[in-house]
Amino acid sequence: QSALTQPASVSGSPGQSITISCTGTSSDVGSYNLVSWFQQHPGKAPTLMIYEVSKRPSGVSNRFSGSKSDNTASLTISGLQAEDEADYYCCSYAGRDVVFGGGTKLTVL
Amino acid sequence: EVQLVESGGGLVKRGGSLRLSCAASGFTFSSYTLTWVRQAPGKGLEWVSSISSSSSSIYYADSVKGRFTISRDNARNSLYLQMNSLRAEDTAVYYCAREGVVVAAYDYWGQGTLVTVSS
Numbered sequence: 699q700s701a702l703t704q705p706a707s708v709s710g711s712p713g714q715s716i717t718i719s720c721t722g723t724s725s726d727v728g729s730y731n732l733v734s735w736f737q738q739h740p741g742k743a744p745t746l747m748i749y750e751v752s753k754r755p756s757g758v759s760n761r762f763s764g765s766k767s768d769n770t771a772s773l774t775i776s777g778l779q780a781e782d783e784a785d786y787y788c789c790s791y792a793g794r795d796v797v798f799g800g801g802t803k804l805t806v807l
Numbered sequence: 808e809v810q811l812v813e814s815g816g817g818l819v820k821r822g823g824s825l826r827l828s829c830a831a832s833g834f835t836f837s838s839y840t841l842t843w844v845r846q847a848p849g850k851g852l853e854w855v856s857s858i859s860s861s862s863s864s865i866y867y868a869d870s871v872k873g874r875f876t877i878s879r880d881n882a883r884n885s886l887y888l889q890m891n892s893l894r895a896e897d898t899a900v901y902y903c904a905r906e907g908v909v910v911a912a913y914d915y916w917g918q919g920t921l922v923t924v925s926s
Contacts, residue, residue, distance in 0.1 A: 701851070734911045736852070743902055743919060744844075744852065749912035787852050791910045794866050796842075801851040 720788030816920030829903030
């Protein structure tokens with residue numbers, strides 16, 4: 699159950715687009731289209747932003763999109779806004795278990 | 808409105824035990840898989856354990872297997888986590904979460920309860 703690999707931090711200016719990668723293995727990300735992304739603001743519980751690689755829950759802005767290629771999933775946020783500044787976590791089904799990424803801190807400059 | 812409210816956290820000595828509870832409301836509790844996820848201070852999220860709607864399927868992270876027991880009472884709309892043989896590395900905020908349409912799609916989370924294991 700090794701954690702998925704995410705960059706520790708990314709940054710972008712308002713209006714720009716950023717992409718956060720999430721690299722796993724053929725036992726998790728590569729085998730299942732069951733990758734989710736969560737946003738977490740300081741002191742708050744996580745919020746589901748993307749599930750099944752690219753689906754958005756009701757109420758989540760279409761500025762958030764997800765994709766996957768082989769063992770790597772990606773979250774793209776377009777039209778960056780100040781309120782997007784948060785920690786982002788990917789998560790994947792891994793057969794019987796679930797594994798999270800280490801998290802990425804997004805800074806909006 | 809869907810609500811998940813955790814309780815039972817606190818300070819416990821290494822080797823001790825603690826039982827967390829999660830009270831659910833606003834949805835048909837017995838229809839959903841529930842999960843515990845924890846977050847050590849300043850660290851990332853870690854999946855701990857999941858239990859299916861009827862308790863027929865239960866899974867644990869290797870880090871807690873043999874020490875933690877997840878259970879649920881569908882009549883009481885409650886989820887539990889019995890934690891034994893606690894270690895310093897179990898110190899974390901523990902969240903209960905509802906698994907939505909598919910595995911790992913945790914669509915509702917509680918506010919979390921802090922467990923601190925002292926040495």
